[in-house]
Amino acid sequence: MKDTAQTISIDQTVSDSERFEALKDFNVLGHASHHPVEILRFNTCGSVDDGKSTLIGRLLYDSKSLMEDQLEALQRSADITGGGQINLADLTDGLRAEREQGITIDVAYRYFATPRRKFIIADTPGHVQYTRNMVTGASSANLSVVLVDARAGVIEQSRRHTYLASLLRIPHLVVAVNKMDLVNWSEERFLEIRDQFEEFLPRLDIKDVKFIPLSALLGDNVVDLSKNMPWYQGPTFLGHLETVHIASDWNLNGFRLPVQWVNRPKNPTDIRLHDFRGFSGQIAGGIVRQGQKVMVLPSGLRSTVKEIRTYDGPRAEAFCPQSITLVLEDDIDVSRGDMVVGLDALPGMSMELSARVCWMHPRPLQAGRKFFLKQTSQTVQVVVTALESRINIQTFDPEPAPDELPMNGIGQIKLLAAKPIVFDGYAANRLTGSFILIEPGTNATVAAGMLLPPAETVKPEYNDFVI
């Protein structure tokens, strides 16, 4: 059978009136808008032939986000190599090796906007050996799109990616059942595939899953509703991306400010700044208010928030993920890597850590190896004390005590750090519960880690002494 999934014929004459139609509601300055324009970050993942790039191309094309010179470049390469057929995948496959081999070898980021939202797409390859890129692209996503070929149904890649989305705790999942045109738009086939997912989804921790039947090649249910699948009552792919609720994806419980940089003006001309000492960072959780009592960890020293500074003036309160500079009432020792926290919901603090890791380096992980661990704004030395289990990607079951963790392996490990780490479980806070491991010497980033919840949290009276 001739596989037409990578090529597509498109109508190149988008008229001005159509384009204006698409833009007329687009309030470019946001003046009269009732809602600020939000950003939704999503990643697509799937095997080479699932039509991932075709779906993105279709999304950009049908939402009129493609420009004439991009179409021209597509046309040029189509005339030269494609026998006149335009290949939407050429839009995203930016590197020469990718065009030569017809594969996507790294995470590519794409941007487009509709009147409702701005979108950042991380297009990640489905090749087994490139799982690290999937983790890279998906780690900061609000939503993950698993593409399934309707003919093939659930394959190992679909399970792996769904598992990774669950492991990374991406709040929303879309299962896009693609190439519906090649299964005669069959509702039965669609439901079969949904059932295949439902078999293993309960064992994973994903709260919001949406199944959408579509054809990226022909455009059905991508931007416009399909006339070929009247049995499908749900939103289109773009419709779902525009409306899925993401406002509560950030953590607003338990104030956390990892200190990135101590702000001490050198030789200020303004006399009021002579003793200025501010703690700059991006809030990694919760809300902070002027006058609030806070604790600095790991020291346990307490103080009160005197001022929340920004370039645009002082704030009465600030929230995750804003970047601020905090001024405290007391002159206490705070430096990069420390965390300023609220007293209401305290984090864990320990030198011994348990975590799930995705191993990303060709040299396998073995117990006893030493690394730099970077978590929030600190980098400390750690040793891997034990490999507790390795996840079987077929069954999602842990296999205890493996000898090593190979590239793309996922496992649970124990670590010992050279100094106490202040953290939350990854499930509670993606920013204070995540880390990377860096190999000394090569400086390669070799693992992505997700901390398990602390055995106990810092006690308010713990380490509390008055200065």
Next chain:
Amino acid sequence: MSSYHLDHLQYLETEAIHVMREVAAEFERPCLLFSGGKDSICLLRLAEKAFRPSEIPMPLLNIDTGHHFPELNDFRDQRAAELGAKLIIRRVEDAITKGIAVPAPGEVSRNRLQIPTLLAAIEEFRFDCCIGGARRDEEKARAKERFFSFRDSFGQWDPKNQRPEIWNLYNGRVNSGEHMRVFPLSNWTEMDVWQFIHREKLEVPTIYFSHKRTVLRRQGQWLPVTEFLQRKSGEETRELVVRVRTIGDIISTGMVESPADSVDDIIAEIASARVTERGSRADDKASEAAMEDRKKQGYF
């Protein structure tokens, strides 16, 4: 919608500030590449937001090709002076004299020659990090770029072997002689840049606004007629009302016909634009992989 909510510009802003502070904290000798162009103007404002009330804790670096628009250089010098920032300028002309940059026979463009000039400046000042204003939406090869982009001791980018970048945890570790290019505007689009300029009421060089200029038609573009670029026989010259959308060398920057003479006009124009920003850069049209090849060698 809750009040604990960031709109898209606020989100992009906090992301960029976080990146800049990581640079200030993790590198010993960082610099910020400042050309006076719209992207680097945003970078400077973000640096103010990241580091005030302190001084911006790194010098500004500009590689002057000698083919810059004079309006751009004037603006660059004025803005650096306003901020009280240290501005380092290294010239392609000097690099050619010293033999650091060697033009090919008949090579007029200074685009390629910026690369050795920049790498020599990095070596001269032992910079371990350069903050740049590149955006992923500009070009396909840039779409694969990381926020923290590692360069080996030859200044080369290896797109097939990039460090995975997970959550907001940036690995800034480099060995001696290696350096990092950091792009805080990675996730910004051309529209975001202009909306930010609008919101922050930032001044930009006058060539972004429409003005009368003598231009000539070459390879489907209107290029400004200057001492560096003269009409060849058969080429058409005209006086048009034009502006620039993206600024490169004065010999390869296409001017677009436009009546837009305010930031509001520019935003409206981009909203209805039919070609991408880089569509007006002759240097990118050389081949499908033109940008990728230059980046691998150490281009911005």
